[in-house]
Amino acid sequence: MTQQPGKILPRSFFNRSTLKVARDLIGKYVLRRTEHGAMAGLIVEVEAYVGPHDLACHASRGRTQRTDVLFGPPGLAYVYLIYGMYHCLNVVTEREGFPAAVLIRAVAHCKPPAVPVLIDGPGRVCRSFDIDRTLNRLDLTLGEGLWMEDRGERITEADVLTAPRIGVDYAGEWASKPFRFRLARFTRQAKQKGTSKR
């Protein structure tokens, strides 16, 4: 992995079609700085939640206190608690007033010169990066503790796999749309036996 200075992804990056933002986030970096230290992770897997018509998108059930941030300006963090135990990190996309976001599902945690460690699963990503609801609504374009960077990784179409989103079977026809994007070289090893579901 090349190590470039890294440019913070600006609001204009997120103020685009959610599917394009999701695809383009693959190969970018999540950066975190706390009083305990700093860390960086190569974005390996994301999911797009493309708007109020998308039945898997939280905003499809209207604007509530929880979903209000999705209607805000692009580049804000949407962090929520799921199953009472885990957090999920999203970044708001598209123009203000249009509720959509991209979920960060997996990163490769980089502590050079060590080999990157794959952190697979949105709850694990947030646990590793010490992300909780106190970061909800944080502006990710400011570099204030949590932000995203372009470090010059070159990702081609062949490097990115698409698949249906996970855990949204309730969403009817929207459940099967290929709105999940994953860096191909981090694809899970197919289990030969056993029940690998979801």
Added chain:
DNA sequence: AGATTGATCCAT
């Protein structure tokens, strides 16, 4: 396959 865990949403 089942347990865990608590915020959120909406119907009662």
Added chain:
DNA sequence: TGGATCAATCTG
């Protein structure tokens, strides 16, 4: 105000 639901994960 209660109860179903949930962009998940861990242990069997």
